[in-house]
Amino acid sequence: MASTETRNDTGSTVSHLECTYCGKTYSAAELQNLCPACGKVLYHRYDLAAARERLKPEMLKGRVASMWRYREVMPVLLTENIITLGEGWTPLLETNRLGKKLGLSNLMIKDESQNPTGSFKARGLSAAVSKAKELGATALSIPSAGNAGGAMAAYAARAGLEAAVMMPVDAPYINKLETYLTGAKTWLVEGLINDAGRILKANAARYGWFDLSTLKEPYRVEGKKTLGYELAEQLDWQLPDVVIYPTGGGTGLVGMWKAFDEMEELGWIGSKRPRMVVAQATGCAPIVRAYEEGAEFARPWENAQTGSSGIRVPVAIADYLMLQAVRQSGGTALAVSDEAMQEATREIASNEGIYPAPEGAATLAVLRRMLEENLVSPEERVVLFNTGAGQKYPEFMQFDLPVVPADTTEL
Numbered sequence: 001m002a003s004t005e006t007r008n009d010t011g012s013t014v015s016h017l018e019c020t021y022c023g024k025t026y027s028a029a030e031l032q033n034l035c036p037a038c039g040k041v042l043y044h045r046y047d048l049a050a051a052r053e054r055l056k057p058e059m060l061k062g063r064v065a066s067m068w069r070y071r072e073v074m075p076v077l078l079t080e081n082i083i084t085l086g087e088g089w090t091p092l093l094e095t096n097r098l099g100k101k102l103g104l105s106n107l108m109i110k111d112e113s114q115n116p117t118g119s120f121k122a123r124g125l126s127a128a129v130s131k132a133k134e135l136g137a138t139a140l141s142i143p144s145a146g147n148a149g150g151a152m153a154a155y156a157a158r159a160g161l162e163a164a165v166m167m168p169v170d171a172p173y174i175n176k177l178e179t180y181l182t183g184a185k186t187w188l189v190e191g192l193i194n195d196a197g198r199i200l201k202a203n204a205a206r207y208g209w210f211d212l213s214t215l216k217e218p219y220r221v222e223g224k225k226t227l228g229y230e231l232a233e234q235l236d237w238q239l240p241d242v243v244i245y246p247t248g249g250g251t252g253l254v255g256m257w258k259a260f261d262e263m264e265e266l267g268w269i270g271s272k273r274p275r276m277v278v279a280q281a282t283g284c285a286p287i288v289r290a291y292e293e294g295a296e297f298a299r300p301w302e303n304a305q306t307g308s309s310g311i312r313v314p315v316a317i318a319d320y321l322m323l324q325a326v327r328q329s330g331g332t333a334l335a336v337s338d339e340a341m342q343e344a345t346r347e348i349a350s351n352e353g354i355y356p357a358p359e360g361a362a363t364l365a366v367l368r369r370m371l372e373e374n375l376v377s378p379e380e381r382v383v384l385f386n387t388g389a390g391q392k393y394p395e396f397m398q399f400d401l402p403v404v405p406a407d408t409t410e411l
């Protein structure tokens with residue numbers, strides 16, 4: 001266990017790690033991956049009674065405009081170990097035109113495209129690289145659909161740590177470029193993120209890599225959970241009615257769910273929760289299928305296919321946590337086609353000026369399905385998560401522009 005002399009200048013109230021499945025507890029002062037007893041996901045637990053005394057919501061005003069404003073409920077003990085590029089505290093934008101078109105009076109977009117490296121992966125990787133550094137890691141590895149690799153490479157570069165990234169050979173071009181350029185050792189696998197994970201794991205001991213695979217370590221989710229804290233703070237501690245989230249490994253979804261419970265214990269919110277909605281692609285929808293089947297875990301999806309690369313995740317270790325959040329909240333899980341995502345990309349961009357990642361566009365396509373099925377009412381407060389910048393995916397949208405001779409006078 002951590003000694004009583006442990007230095008702590010962030011005010012972090014981190015206490016221990018706890019398995020989300022078997023409940024066994026472990027020290028938070030050592031690098032951990034999955035639960036050594038049962039192989040499931042570990043979570044950080046905090047001394048929330050102490051945090052409740054130490055941190056009041058009104059004290060957040062004037063704090064740093066990044067996710068590190070919640071440092072009492074983050075795992076990093078020393079400020080010098082925080083590796084930051086200004087991630088988080090992204091705007092929660094009203095969508096007057098789009099909302100009106102859909103007949104909704106309270107439709108909002110949490111615009112995560114404004115994060116460093118152009119996606120919400122920055123939150124998880126800022127937290128994970130910071131904590132891994134604090135606990136003595138010198139080299140990190142990550143299997144990625146694309147954006148997580150780019151983010152990990154960026155934070156590792158800033159931390160001066162070695163980085164190894166493997167992503168599918170057909171990952172978006174920008175993801176390959178950003179990862180390579182920021183100095184990570186980068187491989188492309190003729191397969192998917194789970195194949196990359198298997199290959200990196202087999203080589204981890206040889207190269208001394210600490211494995212940062214989604215939820216196979218307890219650090220990334222601590223960054224992602226700040227989505228939940230921000231949602232509450234930006235809405236004056238009244239959570240929305242519906243949250244629609246593009247789900248691959250599910251870190252953001254389960255992270256927000258964790259944040260809601262923490263905030264209730266802190267006395268910042270009540271027991272009401274948003275309906276948590278999983279958005280997946282029809283070509284890769286393991287969580288939707290498991291939800292429909294009433295299963296506790298999800299079967300691997302065969303031949304996963306979608307241009308929405310971040311949600312092309314055929315197996316997720318946190319399947320049971322996602323399914324719990326969806327069911328306990330009275331939410332749902334829906335899959336939409338790539339064509340519907342392309343249409344939704346145009347709709348968000350042309351109505352609101354936000355060019356969303358295909359994953360972000362999927363949330364609008366899912367909202368349309370929910371409206372058709374009367375799963376949302378007009379006055380409800382609905383938040384779509386645009387998890388990344390459309391600019392990172394030039395391959396996803398086709399278009400044709402008229403070319404005119406230079407001496408054209410009339411159009």
Ligand SMILES: Cc1ncc(COP(=O)(O)O)c(C=O)c1O
Nearest residue numbers: 147248249250251310359387388
């Ligand atoms: C833009 C984008 N949205 C959503 C996701 C899915 O995120 P999660 O793994 O937290 O479910 C990813 C993952 O790569 C992503 O890059």
Ligand SMILES: [Zn+2]
Nearest residue numbers: 019022035038
């Ligand atoms: Zn366990």
